[in-house]
Structures are given as structure tokens and as C-alpha cells.
Amino acid sequence: MRVPSRSPGQRPGPPAAPARRRPRGPVRPPAATGPDLDAYRQAVAELLVEVGALASASSTKARQVLIDQRLREPALAAVLDATPQGLVGARETLLLEMARYQPNTRSSAADLTALVRIYLLSRVDVMWWREAATFLTDIEVRHSVELVDLDWLRRRDLLNFRYTGQPRNLVGRGVRALRRRMLPDATPRTAGLLFRRARREVVALLNDLGREFAAVTPAGTPPLWVTSLVRSAEHQYRLRRLGYAAMVPSGHCLGWAADLEMQWFDHFGVRDTLAGLLLDRQRCGEINVVDEGQAWHICLAPTATARLRRAYEAEMGI
Structure with missing residues (x-):
């Protein structure tokens, strides 16, 4: 990454916009101890096999019974009970999501099994x-x-990843549509970021991933591509009305989650390489990973925030 030259004492950093609300202050990370996430993910994988076997419309009642029984098992209940909704709220929300599910081209949930995986x-x-x-x-x-x-x-060449913003007007949407017709595989097929903003720690994580991805892929491979970052709850509900599998509550609405393009990197033969990097970091406890098909969702663990905040400040010369 090229760091632009600057005079001694100069500190780069985007001009801070005034807050519209009273600053909420730093987030206090939860304690490092908690449920066994390996056991939780394994239990989710086993549940998905059973959900897939009950995919027909005639199996609605059987799916409800299955979900009700399995979510009470210790490996699953330990995580769900520690969420703001608690076990009962999480169970009811999942059953409601399943009852309302309608497949569509916008949703990352291609079927009910994918919906359950993404939610859990x-x-x-x-x-x-x-x-x-x-x-x-x-x-x-x-x-x-x-x-x-x-x-x-x-603009100051301080990012090791790429993104595109959502077009701001009809002309912008027309230009993007033309580019996609002329060069269909030149960039990922994504709506782009509505909010081109992120937490400092998330920027440091993505920069770190971007450097690592560039180091292990062949020359000419495009950089890491981010398709979604922070969202407001207002926007999350907007996405739900449009048919997207936008879960509530969401790490995006807390500012700690990002979505990374995966499918597009099949063109370059490096999708599995990127997947391996993300899963390695999950095994180390730094992030949570959710396979959403075209993009993978990641969320930064609270225990990694201090290191990444220091990394951001070092990169920016703060």
C-alpha cells in the first residue's frame, strides 16, 4: 500500500462530521468467555441437514417441531439465550422468517435451508x-x-480493498447498467454501498485481509471487494421489504459487519483461497463467517477490536 507523503506532524484523517445525537461512547467488549462456538456451528450444520430433508411444503409442521426441539439443545441454546432476544425470541423469529419465506432473485437465501443457516x-x-x-x-x-x-x-490510497457506491441518480444508474452490458464480468454484480462509511477497526480488518489476499493470489488478481458495510436499521427494513434476507437484529446495523464478494472470484480461480483466509480467521476467533452464496458475511469479534484499532491508528499515522 502506498502511503502519501506528508509534512511532520500532519495527521491524515477524514474531517469529522458533527454528530446529530449525543455520542454513545466506546463500546465495552463482552468478556472473552462464552458459549462454545465450534459446538454451535457443528450443531447448526447438523440441523441444516435435517431441515433440507423436510423442504417440501407438506413438511411445514414437521419443520416447526424440529426447530422447536433442536434449538433447545445445549450447544444451540447457549448462544441463542445470550442474544438480546433470548432463546424464545430467537426461536419465534426464526419460525416467523421461515413462514414468511418466499424465494426471489434478490435474496441471498436460495432456499429454506440457506435461510436457517444465515439466521442462526x-x-x-x-x-x-x-x-x-x-x-x-x-x-x-x-x-x-x-x-x-x-x-x-x-482518494489518499489508504485502502487495500475495493467497493462501489450506489448510484445517486437516474443518470448514474443508467451508466452502471451500460457498463454491465458492455463488460459483464469486469466488476461484481452488486448494488454497492449506500453508506460509504465504516468503523476504524473494520477498515483495519479489511486492509489486513486485503494485504493477505494479495500476497497469496497470482499477479493480476483483483483486490478484495466489499459489497456491504454499516447499515441503519431503517435501511435494513427497507431491504427486507425489497425481498433481501436482511436479518434483524444485524451486525451491519451495529457497524461491526461486512459482506465480501466471493462468487466473482471464481473467474480468477481464487474463491477458495479467499474462503480459506476467512475461515482461518474464524478458527482463530477474530471473526464470525456466514456463507451467503455470492457474498460471505463477516463480523469482527469484540476481542479483536483493540489490536485492530491500534493497527488503524498506526496506518493513519495517528
Whole structure:
């Protein structure tokens, strides 16, 4: 990564926008001890096999019984009971999501099994960050002092990953549609970021992943591509109305989650390489990973925030 030259004492950093609400202060990470996440993920994998075997419409009642029974097992209950909704709330939410599920091209949940996988694995995020405050509105995201401006960092060559923003008007949408027709595989097929902002620790994580990905892939491989970052709860519900599998509550609405493009890297033969990097970090306890098909969802663990905050400040010269 090229760091632009600067005079002694100069400190780069995006100009801070005034907060619209009283600053919420630093988030206190939960204690390092907690449920056995390896056991939880294994139990989820076993449950998915059973859900897949009951995929027909005639099996609705059997699926409900299965979910009700399996979520009470210790490996699953330990995580779900530690989320803000608790075990009962998580169970009822999952059953409601399954009852309302309608497959569509926008949703990352290709079927009911995928829906259950995305919901249950993403509960690790909200268990980790159960005491964090949600970004409720679009205005709050745009003006929060807890977030930094990615465009500002990108102009100064301080990012090791790529993203695109959502077009702001009809002309922008038309230009993007034309580019996709002319060069269909030049970039991932993603709507782009509505909010080009992120927590400092998440920027440091993505920069670290971007450097590692570049180091282990052949020359000419495109950089790591981020398809989603922080969202407001207001936007999360907007996505749900459009048919996306946008879970509630979500690590995106807490600012600690990101989605990384995976499918596009099949063109370059490095999708499995990126998957391996992410799963290695999950095994180390640094992130939670959820396979959502075209993109993989990741969420930063509270225990990794201090190191990544120091890494961000070192990179920015703060």
C-alpha cells in the first residue's frame, strides 16, 4: 500500500462530521468467555441437514417441531439465550422468517435451508455485540463520529480493498447498467454501498485481509471487494421489504459487519483461497463467517477490536 507523503506532524484523517445525537461512547467488549462456538456451528450444520430433508411444503409442521426441539439443545441454546432476544425470541423469529419465506432473485437465501443457516450463524454477531447500540436511521449513520469516510481514505490510497457506491441518480444508474452490458464480468454484480462509511477497526480488518489476499493470489488478481458495510436499521427494513434476507437484529446495523464478494472470484480461480483466509480467521476467533452464496458475511469479534484499532491508528499515522 502506498502511503502519501506528508509534512511532520500532519495527521491524515477524514474531517469529522458533527454528530446529530449525543455520542454513545466506546463500546465495552463482552468478556472473552462464552458459549462454545465450534459446538454451535457443528450443531447448526447438523440441523441444516435435517431441515433440507423436510423442504417440501407438506413438511411445514414437521419443520416447526424440529426447530422447536433442536434449538433447545445445549450447544444451540447457549448462544441463542445470550442474544438480546433470548432463546424464545430467537426461536419465534426464526419460525416467523421461515413462514414468511418466499424465494426471489434478490435474496441471498436460495432456499429454506440457506435461510436457517444465515439466521442462526448470524446470531453469533448479535451475541458478541449484544450491548452495542444500533444505528437506527440513515441520518445517524451519515453523521456518526464512530465512522470514517471511505471515499476520503480511498482518494489518499489508504485502502487495500475495493467497493462501489450506489448510484445517486437516474443518470448514474443508467451508466452502471451500460457498463454491465458492455463488460459483464469486469466488476461484481452488486448494488454497492449506500453508506460509504465504516468503523476504524473494520477498515483495519479489511486492509489486513486485503494485504493477505494479495500476497497469496497470482499477479493480476483483483483486490478484495466489499459489497456491504454499516447499515441503519431503517435501511435494513427497507431491504427486507425489497425481498433481501436482511436479518434483524444485524451486525451491519451495529457497524461491526461486512459482506465480501466471493462468487466473482471464481473467474480468477481464487474463491477458495479467499474462503480459506476467512475461515482461518474464524478458527482463530477474530471473526464470525456466514456463507451467503455470492457474498460471505463477516463480523469482527469484540476481542479483536483493540489490536485492530491500534493497527488503524498506526496506518493513519495517528
